[in-house]
Amino acid sequence: MKKYIVLIVSLSIIQSLSAQKPEYISFREFLDFEKYNIMSEQELYELNKLYFHYYAFLENKIWFTNLERNCDVQKDSIEIHHGKYSLKVSPEKSDSIYSFSIRHSFCEYRFKGDSLVFEGWYKGNNISYSDSISLYIYQANNIFKEAKLQITDKWQNFILKIPNISPKWNTDIAVEYKGKAVLWFDNFSFSVDNKRLDEIYPETPAELDHEFDESFKFNLTDSISLETYRNLETLCRVWGFLKYYHPAVQSGMYDWNYELFRILPKIMNCADKTSMQRTLCCWIQDLDKAAIKNEITVNEDSILFRPDFNWINSQELGDNLCVQLKKILNKPRPFYNYSVTLYHLDYPIFIEPLYDKISWDDDGYRLLCLFRYWNIINYFHPYRPYFENNWQLLLSKYIRLFVKAKNISDFEKAITSLTAEIKDAHTETYSPTSYTGFNIGQYESYQIPFESKVYKDGLIITGYWFEETQKCGLELGDVIISINAKSIKDIRKEKDVYFSFSNENGMINTYPLLSVSQDSASITYIRKGEEKSILLKGLFGYYGGTNGGTPMEQEPLISKRIINDTIAYINPMLYTSIDLTQQLDSIKAFPELIVDLREYPIDNAIDTVLANFLLPDEVIYAFSSYSDLSNPGVFRKRSELCNIGKKNAEYYKGNVSILVNENSISKSEIIGLICSCAPRHQVVGTMTRGVLGNVCYIPFIGGYGTRMTGIGVYYPDGECTYPNGVRLDYPVQIMPEDIYNKQDYILNKALELINTH
Known part of the structure; x- marks a missing residue:
């Protein structure tokens, strides 16, 4: 089937990725465990490294499971209820407790009808008295119905039925278990008003059209009028x-x-x-x-x-x-x-x-x-x-x-x-060989090995790639204005066509601007107001050429939780939501708090933890848009507003300084909007990236593809967060002297504001 695709993998996929490529079957077959279309998040992530955006296109065509949690999942041809195989789930170590879940989202379909039914068969052995399996049906991301199944060593049928109250929302089904039992599942099915999926969605004429599956034998000539x-x-x-x-x-x-x-x-x-x-x-x-x-x-x-x-x-x-x-x-x-x-x-x-x-x-x-x-x-x-x-x-x-x-x-x-x-x-x-993007048109053969940021019409040097680079004659804070007699402004005109950034501050990848076609480069730069020139030789070969030297050690993130007796500090890059929750009681006594959002958080639940700490009540921090599929191109305001927080008399009563910059993107920006709802706050920094919504993926051909922002996000007053991102109370401009002196200019500005206010 060319239209509805599902990935079939084996449990050894991580070890054998380079030798196999996914095959496709119809979405109607995903419930059939004989196809063994179950995958953990980690397995699909590993597969993604070879076949880039399969995650995006296949997420809704397979079962997801948590295979990493001390359990073994495999097909079984001996203990079966229907067909050739069942699904067997067992602890990796005999008689040990494990956690297991499988989940599927029907995210392509809106089911019309009065009732939805999730049905199947199950059995187990090595059963404890309190053992039970949990079943779930979700609509609109909320658990609509759940059931507990008592396990025996005989095959039993389960039926979970709900009224279809939200036909415009996606429906998810899930099975969960925690314990020591060995379990078997077989013949899962999903129906709407007693009609199975293949009856609801019979093959369309589009699915049966295979004329151009191999190629379109048509040549476009160069002499088109x-x-x-x-x-x-x-x-x-x-x-x-x-x-x-x-x-x-x-x-x-x-x-x-x-x-x-x-x-x-x-x-x-x-x-x-x-x-x-x-x-x-x-x-x-x-x-x-x-x-x-x-x-x-x-x-x-x-x-x-x-x-x-x-x-x-x-x-x-x-x-x-x-x-x-x-x-x-x-x-x-x-x-x-x-x-x-x-x-x-x-x-x-x-x-x-x-x-x-x-x-x-x-x-x-x-x-x-x-x-x-x-x-x-x-x-x-x-x-x-x-x-x-x-x-x-x-x-x-x-x-x-x-x-x-x-x-x-x-x-x-x-x-x-x-x-x-x-x-x-x-x-x-x-590209077919890169899941992190590729650089056609951006890079030349050799690299001038500096970290840099855009500064006016030049590039300010902010770091070195290699220890040896420190002795080349260029210093931190120098502003490069031309390379090989071509101005940085002109280089940008040539290469900006290959970069996608929402605003000028979003030009964070400056490496292509420092790439050249030969292994030497004549550089004109400004140091403390004086224009100078230098010739760099033996440059690093970007495409596997000359070894550039000993890599520089990365500057550590600010890890301290306390800046001084009055100022506490939180960087969500360094905390899981559980870790942060444990730290908050000790932070509450400080009159000043800095929340540093200049990196991407490692835990998606951080926003809820911070909201419950900083806000006295539930707040609406934004609203989002969605595309009206009955009238494509029309975008509507979602009736469900973006709200967070809870009534909390014990919220943080101090002042909150929120740090942002060009590395603040997506989830970091969302947290910035939420923290901006704190009663006493200030946002300090440079313009964020201006893309606060989820991403969605678009294929080209031959393994090429791309992605885009999928959701529009607006402030409650209607101002769009694109392209300028989080509103700044105190914009900060990078200056060469900050880099000369190795100063964190955004943090310093926040500390200055705290001290003067």
């Missing part, structure tokens, strides 16, 4: 619009990617705009014959912004095509969409084939890369209004780049610069 490029631009817009707006396409009546391949040769052969318009009109008329009955209408409440449909006009499209598209635009549509869903009315999950076996040099699939990504951003990026005008204008440019990308370097540069255009700090672009 200007008129044809314009026709391709119109095709991209119309194809994306129909993908997300036409009821027949929304319902899976067509594999819309393959329909692009079918219409593309016809568009390429159109001699002019008129024939192109006529071809598209005929295409849409054929779709309307297969249109399904519409289900719901679209309400006008809580809309934050709408898509730009100014391109649907007679001048560009002609009267007939324009009328057809507006007719589709004004039709009511179902909330369900075959190509995209929302996880708990939250961030989008794009139900797109990976095409990981398709090569980048397949011209048709390469164009599909662009068409898919451009339309996903156009309809589903939560901050689209901030770059929408530019996004509309860029389509023509990138069609040319993708058509002409006849070597792998040009292809990689095209997708890297394309993804950088949205200026989203969550963006990373992945």
Whole structure:
């Protein structure tokens, strides 16, 4: 099955990752333990290192389990109730206590019906008197129903049934156990109003379409006319619009990617705009014959912004095509969409084939890369209004780049610069061999081995890569203004096209600006107001060349909990939520508290711990947006506001200084918003990254892919947190003398404010 994918792994996957690659089966088979589609978070993380974004695309197609917690999970062909295999769970060491859970989220589907039923069979041995298995059904991330199962050595049937009160929310099912027993599970099933999943979601015509599974044998020539490029631009817009707006396409009546391949040769052969318009009109008329009955209408409440449909006009499209598209635009549509869903009315999950076996040099699939990504951003990026005008204008440019990308370097540069255009700090672009992003277009062959930060039109040196670099003649605090007679400003103009940062302060990766094509570099720099020059030789080879020397020891994070008799200090990078909870009583007596958010927290529950400590009551610290799938491109304000904290007369009564900088991103920024609700607070630092929502993943082809921010986050007063991030009460500017003197300029500013206030 090419549409619904699930990863099958063995328990030895961590040891054998390099020798095997995931295979795919239908989502209808995930409940069948004969397929053994169970994976721990750690196993999938390890697999991710080879196959980058499989986690994002497969999370909702498998069972997750906590295999690391002293238990062994495997298929069993002896103790079975149904079919060839059951699932056996046992302690790693005989008669030892272990913890086991499996969880599955139906995050692609909204079940319509009156009741949901989770059913299966189980048995055990080595059973204690108090042993029981817990079953759960969740809706909207809340436990809706749970049950305790008494274990015997005979196969028993369980049935957990709930009313379907929230059909617009995702449904999760889970099984948990803690004890010493050996357990067997078999023949799990899930049904809605007594209908199994394969009855509710029968195979669609899109799933049965396999014409282009191997390749699209179509060549794009280099001699494409200007008129044809314009026709391709119109095709991209119309194809994306129909993908997300036409009821027949929304319902899976067509594999819309393959329909692009079918219409593309016809568009390429159109001699002019008129024939192109006529071809598209005929295409849409054929779709309307297969249109399904519409289900719901679209309400006008809580809309934050709408898509730009100014391109649907007679001048560009002609009267007939324009009328057809507006007719589709004004039709009511179902909330369900075959190509995209929302996880708990939250961030989008794009139900797109990976095409990981398709090569980048397949011209048709390469164009599909662009068409898919451009339309996903156009309809589903939560901050689209901030770059929408530019996004509309860029389509023509990138069609040319993708058509002409006849070597792998040009292809990689095209997708890297394309993804950088949205200026989203969550963006990373992945290759088949790298899950941490790749650097095409960014790096030259050799590296000037300094840590640095952007400072005005230069780069201020903040650290060394190697101990030997300290003797090269450049010092901390020197400001590099040019390399090989090219200004840093001009270097940035060339390389910024490959970087995605939401605001100017988000340019945290300055290494590419310090990379050069030869193993020497002439550097002009400013030291204490005086311009100087130096020639550096024997530079470090970025791509496995010369060994640069002895790596510098990393500066330790501030680890102290007490700064002085009146000031306490918390860095969430250093604490789990349990550790921090144990520290808070001793902090409460201090009149001043510094919360340092200049690193990413190691525990997702830190925000709750801090809120319960700092806030006197529950507060609303933000609201978020979500995409209305019945009207793609429309973003609405979620009715469920972002609230945290509890009524607490014993909250911290002192003053709170919150430190942020360009390393404060996503969860760190969320904690910044929460801490900013403390009655006496000040936010000190530099602009944060400005991306506070979850991430979602988008495939290209051949193992390439990318990600983007999936949720828009707003202050309660309506101000958007993109692109500037957390509001600053006291902005701080890095200065060369701070680096000369090895000063923590943001912490020092906070201490200065504390002392003067």
